[in-house]
Amino acid sequence: xxxxxxxxxxxxxxxxxxxxxxxxxxxxxxxxxxxxxxxxxxxxxxxxxxxxxxxxxxxxxxxxxxxxxxxxxxxxxxxxxxxxxxxxxxxxxxxxxxxxxxxxxxxxxxxxxxxxxxxxxxxxxxxxxxxxxxxxxxxxxxxxxxxxxxxxxxxxxxxxxxxxxxxxxxxxxxxxxxxxxxxxxxxxxxxxxxxxxxxxxxxxxxxxxxxxxxxxxxxxxxxxxxxxxxxxxxxxxxxxxxxxxxxxxxxxxxxxxxxxxxxxxxxxxxxxxxxxxxxxxxxxxxxxxxxxxxxxxxxxxxxxxxxxxxxxxxxxxxxxxxxxxxxxxxxxxxxxxxxxxxxxxxxxxxxxxxxxxxxxxxxxxxxxxxxxxxxxxxxxxxxxxxxxxxxxxxxxxxxxxxxxxxxxxxxxxxxxxxxxxxxxxxxxxxxxxxxxxxxxxxxxxxxxxxxxxxxxxxxxxxxxxxxxxxxxxxx
Amino acid sequence: xxxxxxxxxxxxxxxxxxxxxxxxxxxxxxxxxxxxxxxxxxxxxxxxxxxxxxxxxxxxxxxxxxxxxxxxxxxxxxxxxxxxxxxxxxxxxxxxxxxxxxxxxxxxxxxxxxxxxxxxxxxxxxxxxxxxxxxxxxxxxxxxxxxxxxxxxxxxxxxxxxxxxxxxxxxxxxxxxxxxxxxxxxxxxxxxxxxxxxxxxxxxxxx
Numbered sequence: 001x002x003x004x005x006x007x008x009x010x011x012x013x014x015x016x017x018x019x020x021x022x023x024x025x026x027x028x029x030x031x032x033x034x035x036x037x038x039x040x041x042x043x044x045x046x047x048x049x050x051x052x053x054x055x056x057x058x059x060x061x062x063x064x065x066x067x068x069x070x071x072x073x074x075x076x077x078x079x080x081x082x083x084x085x086x087x088x089x090x091x092x093x094x095x096x097x098x099x100x101x102x103x104x105x106x107x108x109x110x111x112x113x114x115x116x117x118x119x120x121x122x123x124x125x126x127x128x129x130x131x132x133x134x135x136x137x138x139x140x141x142x143x144x145x146x147x148x149x150x151x152x153x154x155x156x157x158x159x160x161x162x163x164x165x166x167x168x169x170x171x172x173x174x175x176x177x178x179x180x181x182x183x184x185x186x187x188x189x190x191x192x193x194x195x196x197x198x199x200x201x202x203x204x205x206x207x208x209x210x211x212x213x214x215x216x217x218x219x220x221x222x223x224x225x226x227x228x229x230x231x232x233x234x235x236x237x238x239x240x241x242x243x244x245x246x247x248x249x250x251x252x253x254x255x256x257x258x259x260x261x262x263x264x265x266x267x268x269x270x271x272x273x274x275x276x277x278x279x280x281x282x283x284x285x286x287x288x289x290x291x292x293x294x295x296x297x298x299x300x301x302x303x304x305x306x307x308x309x310x311x312x313x314x315x316x317x318x319x320x321x322x323x324x325x326x327x328x329x330x331x332x333x334x335x336x337x338x339x340x341x342x343x344x345x346x347x348x349x350x351x352x353x354x355x356x357x358x359x360x361x362x363x364x365x366x367x368x369x370x371x372x373x374x375x376x377x378x379x380x381x382x383x384x385x386x387x388x389x390x391x392x393x394x395x396x397x398x399x400x401x402x403x404x405x406x407x408x409x410x411x412x413x414x415x416x417x418x419x420x421x422x423x424x425x426x427x428x429x430x431x432x433x434x435x436x437x438x439x440x441x442x443x444x445x446x447x448x449x450x451x452x453x454x455x456x457x458x459x460x461x462x463x464x465x466x467x468x469x470x471x472x473x474x475x
Numbered sequence: 476x477x478x479x480x481x482x483x484x485x486x487x488x489x490x491x492x493x494x495x496x497x498x499x500x501x502x503x504x505x506x507x508x509x510x511x512x513x514x515x516x517x518x519x520x521x522x523x524x525x526x527x528x529x530x531x532x533x534x535x536x537x538x539x540x541x542x543x544x545x546x547x548x549x550x551x552x553x554x555x556x557x558x559x560x561x562x563x564x565x566x567x568x569x570x571x572x573x574x575x576x577x578x579x580x581x582x583x584x585x586x587x588x589x590x591x592x593x594x595x596x597x598x599x600x601x602x603x604x605x606x607x608x609x610x611x612x613x614x615x616x617x618x619x620x621x622x623x624x625x626x627x628x629x630x631x632x633x634x635x636x637x638x639x640x641x642x643x644x645x646x647x648x649x650x651x652x653x654x655x656x657x658x659x660x661x662x663x664x665x666x667x668x669x670x671x672x673x674x675x676x677x678x679x680x681x682x
Contacts, residue, residue: 154561154587
């Protein structure tokens with residue numbers, strides 16, 4: 001019988017079906033970080049449980065770590081305490097940690113690998129097709145870009161996965177989303193996913209896994225697919241994935257934790273076999289025309305509230321959600337995002353903090369200057385991304401233009417570390433959430449867009465159509 | 476109170492006063508702003524529930540003494556969307572919320588709340604708005620729910636809500652926290668691991 005990747009992977013990992021109908025699902029890879037695990041480890045100790053599969057557990061620090069300097073001990077004492085707690089827990093339970101380096105030391109083993117958990121998983125080849133992956137972070141859906149079923153979980157579930165390597169879950173339905181045709185220059189995966197969320201709603205994906213496909217997705221790199229899958233959760237879908245193909249296999253070849261030698265060929269055979277069958281049944285299907293997508297910017301307080309750069313903001317008298325968002329943002333119904341002054345430009349996050357994101361942004365920035373009064377920062381998603389970008393001289397391109405070039409971490413995506421908006425600042429951001437208060441100031445305002453659009457906004461000091469800069473050579 | 480002991484008691488009836496919180500798409504960043512995740516325990520989170528929303532809106536229900544001590548939270552659609560932080564339901568549970576009823580919930584939030592023994596019941600918009608209005612007018616009203624029938628009563632109002640079957644069974648049997656079940660028959664877990672090609676060098680691949 002024809003099946004989707006979701007069904008095949010789910011069935012391969014099902015330990016048993018509970019009488020209630022939930023599946024006890026084996027988790028093939030458990031990624032952990034400093035913010036959602038300390039309580040889980042405490043619960044483990046309290047019950048005297050061990051970590052069931054320490055070899056299938058991998059840790060890093062990303063949310064709370066400072067990105068201005070990562071020398072230990074951190075000036076931020078809570079960052080130091082939470083990092084130390086994770087280091088202690090990983091040591092005690094025998095878990096590999098890609099830490100920031102020991103306090104006062106020259107760097108612990110593996111610390112070259114530190115970075116945002118959803119950036120380093122694929123980068124190290126830990127993330128592979130056909131796996132089930134869990135992490136105490138909703139953007140775990142990112143890993144679906146390689147054909148894995150990856151789920152965000154809470155801390156009690158982190159405890160369960162540590163103790164048993166399993167979760168108890170209801171099976172998801174699958175919605176196939178075909179994006180057909182070619183994206184115009186200046187239009188990126190970020191614009192595609194913002195458009196999908198706008199069309200299907202922030203809640204449209206509840207109960208579903210999103211399977212992305214179609215000719216536009218077939219042409220996407222793995223990094224672009226990661227951007228797409230990353231924001232599945234913003235559309236309510238707990239998981240999103242792309243079927244593995246030659247692009248996937250080429251991406252994985254040679255990565256440290258990917259299979260090597262003969263095993264790689266055998267792996268490819270299995271990976272191909274778990275892709276959705278051509279005639280697989282879907283619970284729903286949606287089709288989008290890639291060519292119709294414009295550079296997209298959010299104007300409101302959830303990721304579904306976005307417009308194409310050429311479109312006016314909605315005018316919906318009496319719609320309380322629209323009214324609330326416009327009032328919070330200080331925008332007028334019917335106005336346009338183009339020309340909106342910005343105070344901060346943030347390039348980074350698990351959505352758009354990978355090398356290709358930085359390269360696209362650097363294309364815009366090269367030979368130009370950040371507008372006066374704009375605080376602009378680039379935060380690579382991992383130390384590996386940093387190193388690769390520096391080898392290409394991108395750090396210099398950004399610095400010369402007036403950007404800060406930071407260490408790896410989540411930084412200004414969320415108000416958990418020292419990078420935060422202040423007051424009513426407006427931030428052009430390549431991150432994933434424009435919720436009220438998300439970037440650390442209760443009244444701060446976030447405009448989500450692609451990294452290239454953020455770069456363009458940084459240069460102009462206001463929201464502009466990145467296509468105008470792509471076509472114009474700087475003096 | 477320990478909220479993480481496996482094999483905890485069954486949750487079959489929830490009775491108490493309610494707190495109405497109107498608005499769609501209330502995300503977990505608003506329920507528990509990120510700066511309060513800077514801690515290695517969940518203790519004290521109840522003090523920071525909706526902290527920024529409360530500061531922005533003096534009339535926020537969580538500022539209103541009439542609703543203090545509520546056992547029920549009554550919300551609208553897509554409540555708990557966004558971040559998977561369990562800190563949000565932890566804060567609510569530690570503030571004494573034992574049941575949530577709303578139009579709809581994010582899946583991760585609903586699952587996290589269930590792990591704490593807090594059911595999230597869903598009902599249609601009209602019924603929810605009537606319940607919210609009723610509580611706003613009569614804060615001392617007692618809201619009562621039976622988990623088995625999902626029947627919620629409050630004064631003159633009777634509404635039939637829904638709860639995913641698996642969660643309902645878990646609450647009724649006292650197994651809403653599945654750790655013990657997941658650890659039971661661990662040999663079956665090992666057997667799955669032994670079959671997975673990627674844990675076995677892809678030695679036995681049968682496409």
